[in-house]
Every structure is written in structure tokens, then in C-alpha cells.
Amino acid sequence: MDAAETIISLSHVDAGYPGAVILRDVNFNVARGEIFILLGGSGCGKSTLLKHMIGLNPVLAGRLVVAGMEWGPKTRASLTRRIGVMYQSGALFGSMTCLENVMLPLEEFTRLRRKERVERAMELLGAVELADAADKMPSEISGGMRKRVAIARAMALGPEVVFLDEPSAGLDPVTSCALDDLILRLRAERGMTFVVVTHELPSIFKIADRAAMFDKARGGMVALGAPQALKDGSDDPFVRRFFNRGETDG
Amino acid sequence: MGPLERLGRFAARKSGEIGDHVAFLGEAVCELVMLPFRPRRFRLGDCALAFERAAFDGLAVTSGVGFLLGVILAFQCAAALQMFAVEVYVSDMLAIALFRELGPIITAIMLAGRTGSAFAAEIGTMKVDEELDALSTMGLPPVRFLVLPRVVAAVLAMPVLTIFAELAGLVGGAIVLSAMRIPTEVYWAHVQNISTTWMILFGLGKAMFFGALVGLIGCSAGIRTKSTADGVGTAATSAVVGSIVAIAVSDGVIAVILYVWGMMGI
Numbered sequence: 001m002d003a004a005e006t007i008i009s010l011s012h013v014d015a016g017y018p019g020a021v022i023l024r025d026v027n028f029n030v031a032r033g034e035i036f037i038l039l040g041g042s043g044c045g046k047s048t049l050l051k052h053m054i055g056l057n058p059v060l061a062g063r064l065v066v067a068g069m070e071w072g073p074k075t076r077a078s079l080t081r082r083i084g085v086m087y088q089s090g091a092l093f094g095s096m097t098c099l100e101n102v103m104l105p106l107e108e109f110t111r112l113r114r115k116e117r118v119e120r121a122m123e124l125l126g127a128v129e130l131a132d133a134a135d136k137m138p139s140e141i142s143g144g145m146r147k148r149v150a151i152a153r154a155m156a157l158g159p160e161v162v163f164l165d166e167p168s169a170g171l172d173p174v175t176s177c178a179l180d181d182l183i184l185r186l187r188a189e190r191g192m193t194f195v196v197v198t199h200e201l202p203s204i205f206k207i208a209d210r211a212a213m214f215d216k217a218r219g220g221m222v223a224l225g226a227p228q229a230l231k232d233g234s235d236d237p238f239v240r241r242f243f244n245r246g247e248t249d250g
Numbered sequence: 251m252g253p254l255e256r257l258g259r260f261a262a263r264k265s266g267e268i269g270d271h272v273a274f275l276g277e278a279v280c281e282l283v284m285l286p287f288r289p290r291r292f293r294l295g296d297c298a299l300a301f302e303r304a305a306f307d308g309l310a311v312t313s314g315v316g317f318l319l320g321v322i323l324a325f326q327c328a329a330a331l332q333m334f335a336v337e338v339y340v341s342d343m344l345a346i347a348l349f350r351e352l353g354p355i356i357t358a359i360m361l362a363g364r365t366g367s368a369f370a371a372e373i374g375t376m377k378v379d380e381e382l383d384a385l386s387t388m389g390l391p392p393v394r395f396l397v398l399p400r401v402v403a404a405v406l407a408m409p410v411l412t413i414f415a416e417l418a419g420l421v422g423g424a425i426v427l428s429a430m431r432i433p434t435e436v437y438w439a440h441v442q443n444i445s446t447t448w449m450i451l452f453g454l455g456k457a458m459f460f461g462a463l464v465g466l467i468g469c470s471a472g473i474r475t476k477s478t479a480d481g482v483g484t485a486a487t488s489a490v491v492g493s494i495v496a497i498a499v500s501d502g503v504i505a506v507i508l509y510v511w512g513m514m515g516i
Contacts, residue, residue, distance in 0.1 A: 054387050080389030091384035093376075095299075105388050108291075 007032045007161055007193050008053065013062035015049045021060055022048050024220045028212050032160070035187060035194045035207050037227070040214035041242070046197045047088075047165060049214070053195065054085050054163050067160050081109060084154030088166040090146035092138040098125065098149045099134040105156040124152040127189075128182060144175035148182065155186070161193040162186075168200040180206045201243070213239055274470050277393045278401065285398070293399045300403035304365040305410045312360045316415030319356055320344060320422025328430055338432050341440035344423040349445060349453045353416035355501060357408060358460035360415075362493035365407070366468035369400050370489035373472025374482040382473065392473060401465035408461030409454045416453075456504065460497050467492045 008030035016022035022045035030036045038046040051057045052064055055071040067082045069075040092101045102121040106112055112120065125131045128148040133141055138149070147167055154162050164183070168176040180203050183194055198204060204211060204227050211230065213223040215238050223230050223239045231243040251259075285292055324340050331337045373396055376382055382392050424437050471489035475481045 056383055056386060077389055080387060083387070085384065085387045087380040087384055089379050091380040093381060093384075094379075095296075104390075108388070108390055 005032045006030065007067055008036075008195065009063070009065040010053075011063045013049075013052065013064050014060040015045055015052050016060055017048075017057070018060070022219065023214060026062070026212075026214075026221050028221065028224055030161075030193060030195060031209075032193055033187065033191050034209045035183065035196065037204050037208040037211035038195065038197045038214070039199060039204060039211045039242075041199065041216060044214040044216040045219075046214055050163060050165055050195070050197050054083060055079060081157050082160050084151075084157070084159035084162040086147060086150040086154045086162070086164045086167065088169055090138070090143070090150040092146055092149055092153070094138055097135050097137055098130065098141065101138070101149060102153045102156055105153065109157060121152075121156070124155055125149070127155070127186065128152045142175075144171050144179065147171070147179060151182065151186070155190070155192070158190075159192070161195060164194060164196045164198075166197055168198055168203050173202075176200065176203060177206075183207050213242065270474065271470065274393070274473065275466065277391070278397055278466060278469075281391070281394045281398050282401070291394065292402075293395065296396075297399035297403050300365075300369075300400045301407055303368065304361065304403055305407035308360065308364050308407070308411060309414055311364070312357055312411045313414045313418040315356060315360060316348075316353070316418035317422040319352060319415075320348070320419030321426055323347065323352075323419070324423040324426035328426060332430070337427065337430055338436060338440060340423060340427055341432075341437045342444040344420060345441045345444050346449070348416045348419045349449050351453075351501070353412050353419065354408070354453050354457035354460055355497065357412040357415045357457060358464060358497045359494055361404065361408060361411065361461060362464045362468075362490050362497065365404060366464040366471075366489045366493045367486040369404075369465065369468030370471040370475070370485040371482050373397075373469055374475030374485040377473065377475045378477050378481060397466070397469040397473070400469055401462060404461040404465030404468075405458050406461070408457040408464075412454060412457040456501070459500070463496045463500065464493045467496055 006029045010026050010028055013026040014021050014024050015026060026049065038049060040046050048057075052059045052071075053066065055066075055076060058071065064070060066079060069079055071079060092098070093104070096104070099118070099121050102124050103117050106117045106120055110117070122131055122134060125134055128151055130141075130145060130148050130152070133145060133149070138146055141149070151162070151164070151167075167179050167183070171179065183196070184207055186192060187194060194207075196203075196207070208227050210225060211223075211227050212221050213230065214220065215222045217238075222236055223234055225233075227243075230239055234240060234243075323344055327340045327343055328337045331339055373382070373392075376396070382396075385392050385395055420441060424434055427437050428434050468489040471485045471492065475485040
């Protein structure tokens with residue numbers, strides 16, 4: 001992969017918490033405009049790795065570069081404006097309407113006037129097809145809608161990379177499929193890079209350009225590539241079993 | 251695991267917790283100091299909402315407790331002073347006790363029970379729902395965004411609640427003494443005579459300090475909430491217990507300092 005188009009780079013990264021390494025020696029690059037999946041079974045450390053990538057926890061070892069910078073006190077302010085994050089629960093602020101949630105980053109980090117902020121937030125809500133829910137509180141909308149509002153909020157400052165933690169979790173197949181379509185559309189319209197944590201196979205095959213697969217037992221990355229190529233071409237028994245939904249070969 | 255290792259782990263855990271508390275306090279004080287220079291970054295709406303919940307919603311119950319405290323104190327003291335036919339001095343005693351000590355303390359304990367626990371539960375629930383992580387990844391420090399408005403609201407709510415609790419206590423005392431045939435005018439004249447502006451302001455200043463303690467401890471407990479089934483409940487409990495202990499200890503320290511400085515007469 002050409003280094004010039006790499007937006008995220010992990011080299012020899014150990015992921016986990018102080019005193020508890022979960023993933024060892026993780027190496028991969030994510031290209032600008034790519035939809036990249038962090039894939040693996042429950043508890044394998046993919047969400048932990050995501051927390052390192054979004055700067056919530058420092059890596060235990062190795063080098064993690066996002067948009068040309070490593071996370072640190074000096075780069076934090078700049079990096080937080082260049083990424084957007086959608087959490088598993090949506091993490092919308094319950095005391096604010098959907099519109100206010102989307103306006104929050106604009107209010108804090110731009111000098112836009114209120115009217116301009118409202119217009120921009122409404123445009124983002126329109127992009128996720130929720131303009132009519134602008135004045136509703138998060139508690140008044142469904143789980144799928146909350147996630148879409150969270151995506152709109154994550155995109156408010158025009159980030160280069162959007163991280164999505166389990167976007168399909170807790171959603172019915174139809175809503176989950178609609179969310180996949182939304183991700184593909186946003187990538188096509190805005191050219192954003194998406195890093196998605198998921199273990200939903202239909203979503204992976206629909207949206208992913210490439211995926212990195214992690215195995216809890218081996219404590220590291222076991223496969224990297226396009227999902228179809230991994231499914232068809234991997235010799236690793238864990239990868240084959242994962243893509244065959246738990247069924248062993250033969 | 252041997253006893254020495256257990257002790258070591260306990261000490262390491264506790265020192266880590268103390269470090270977290272100090273870091274939290276430092277961050278909160280820094281944000282508070284920087285507030286006048288960056289007023290636009292203060293979330294006035296959140297502060298107003300927290301103030302409304304702490305002060306106005308708590309006014310009735312705090313005044314009620316203050317009233318009952320006045321009634322009980324007046325009864326207890328009047329019974330003793332009646333033996334010397336000086337029960338009229340119950341008014342003096344009530345005024346001094348309420349303005350200097352009991353008003354701020356009882357109000358602070360009420361604030362800890364109502365508002366401190368609410369702060370811990372609100373912020374704790376936000377932590378469990380990953381809202382604190384969302385703030386951090388948006389570059390918004392949770393201390394500035396969530397803690398500062400609540401602490402300022404608690405500090406501002408305390409004098410309001412304390413004044414109402416003190417007045418209600420004095421009214422309670424007046425009712426008891428009027429039942430003991432002490433004229434109300436005499437009662438209020440004694441209260442007015444013994445109460446100095448400095449005494450009242452000192453009590454209100456102490457109340458504001460207690461408000462800051464309740465706000466900080468409540469928010470700190472919320473931020474340290476663990477993502478377990480009982481995490482939010484534990485945070486609320488630790489906010490109330492921590493606040494009450496801190497109020498009692500700091501009040502004792504203030505009393506000792508005033509004694510050493512020869513200012514007990516204020």
C-alpha cells in the first residue's frame with residue numbers, strides 16, 4: 001500500500017490495559033477512503049484496540065499513527081477534531097435534543113453563528129435521514145435512529161476518519177442493513193475513511209474493503225485482507241470457522 | 251496470595267485512588283480559575299438547570315428540616331433553661347447555633363443526600379452509557395463540561411438553602427417559645443440583638459465551601475463509576491458518605507482554626 005495514502009498506521013502495537021496485554025504485535029495500515037473492519041469474536045480485544053485508535057487509552061507498546069500524528073498531550077486537540085466516533089450505545093447526551101447533540105461539536109470548536117450551526121446540524125441530520133427527529137430527545141427515538149444521530153454528530157466537524165463501535169449491535173436486520181447503506185453512501189459522498197468494529201458477517205461482506213481479524217486465544221491479529229479473500233483463501237482454521245459461522249471444515 | 255502481597259496491592263490501589271482524586275481536584279481547580287478568562291466555555295444552561303434542581307426543588311424539604319430542627323432545639327433547651335427562668339435566652343442560643351453551625355451543616359447534609367447523590371448518579375449513568383468517552387473523543391474535558399456547572403450550581407445553591415433553613419429554624423423556635431408564653435417580639439428582639447452581620451456571612455461562606463465539597467465529591471464519585479450492575483448505586487452511596495464525612499471533618503478543622511486564631515466569638 002502506498003504510504004502517502006495511509007491514514008492510520010499500527011506497527012508492533014500491544015493493546016490492552018496496564019498489566020494486561022490483550023493483543024500483541026498488531027501491524028496494519030488503513031488507507032484514506034477505505035472501510036476497514038476490526039473483526040473477531042467477543043472479548044478478543046477489538047474494542048480495546050479501537051480505544052487506543054481513538055486516543056482513549058495509550059498503546060502499551062509500538063507505534064500508532066492517525067492522520068500523521070501519534071496520540072499525545074500535544075496532538076490531542078488536533079486529532080480529536082480530525083476523527084469522529086460513534087459508540088455502541090450511540091452515547092447521545094440525554095439532556096439534549098438530537099439537534100443539540102449534533103450542534104455540540106460545532107458550538108465548542110467553531111465560530112459559526114447559531115443560525116449557521118443549526119443549518120449545518122440540520123444538513124447532517126438530513127444526511128442520515130433524520131431531519132424530522134431534530135427536536136426529539138434521544139429517549140424518544142429508536143436504537144437505530146440514535147446510532148444514526150451519533151454518526152451525524154461524529155461527522156459534525158468534517159473528520160477524516162470515522163470510527164464505529166459495533167454499529168449493528170442490538171439492531172434488527174433491516175435497520176442494520178439500512179445503517180450499512182448509510183455508511184456506504186457517506187463514504188461515496190464525503191470520501192471519509194471508516195474503521196468499524198463488528199462481528200456481523202452480512203455487514204462485513206457488504207461494506208468492508210478490508211478486515212483485520214483477531215483471535216482471543218492467540219492474543220493477536222491472525223488475518224488481514226478483503227473479507228471474501230479471507231473466507232475463500234485463508235488456511236487458518238480459526239478464520240475458516242469464523243466465516244463458516246462456527247462450523248468446522250469437512 | 252500472602253498477607254504482605256495483599257497489603258501491597260491494597261496500598262497500591264489506594265495510592266492510585268488518591269492520585270486520581272488529586273488529579274481530579276487539580277483539573278477542577280484549574281478549570282475554575284480559568285473560568286473568568288474563558289466565560290464562553292462555561293455551560294451556563296447546565297449550571298442553571300443544576301441550580302434549579304439543587305436550590306428550588308430542595309427548598310421545601312430543607313426549610314422543613316430547618317423548621318423541625320428549630321422546634322426540637324427550642325424544646326430541648328427551653329426545658330433546661332426553664333429551671334433557671336431564663337428560657338428567653340433560647341432565642342439567643344438558637345440564633346448562634348443556626349447561623350454559625352447547624353444551618354450550614356444541616357443544609358450541606360441535605361444537599362449531599364439530594365444533590366450530591368444525583369450528581370454521582372447522573373454522571374455515573376453517563377459513564378456507563380459511554381457519554382464521558384464521547385466527550386473525551388470530541389475533545390471536551392468532562393470536568394469542564396459536566397463537573398464545573400454542577401459544582402458552581404452547588405456553591406450558589408447552598409447560601410439560598412441555608413438562609414431558608416435558618417429562617418425556618420428560627421420560626422420553629424419562635425412558635426415553641428410563644429407556646430411557653432415568651433412574647434414573639436421579645437424573641438425576635440433577642441435574635442436581632444445577638445446576630446451580627448459577620449456571623450451570618452461567616453455561616454454563609456462556610457455553606458458555600460460545603461457546597462463546593464458536595465459538588466466535587468458527588469461529581470468525582472460519578473466519574474469513577476464502574477461499569478457494573480451496582481456501579482451507579484455504589485457511586486451515589488459513596489458520594490453521600492464521602493460528602494458527609496468531608497463536611498464533618500472540614501467543619502471540625504474550621505472550628506480548630508478559629509479557636510487557635512481566637513475568633514470563636516464571631
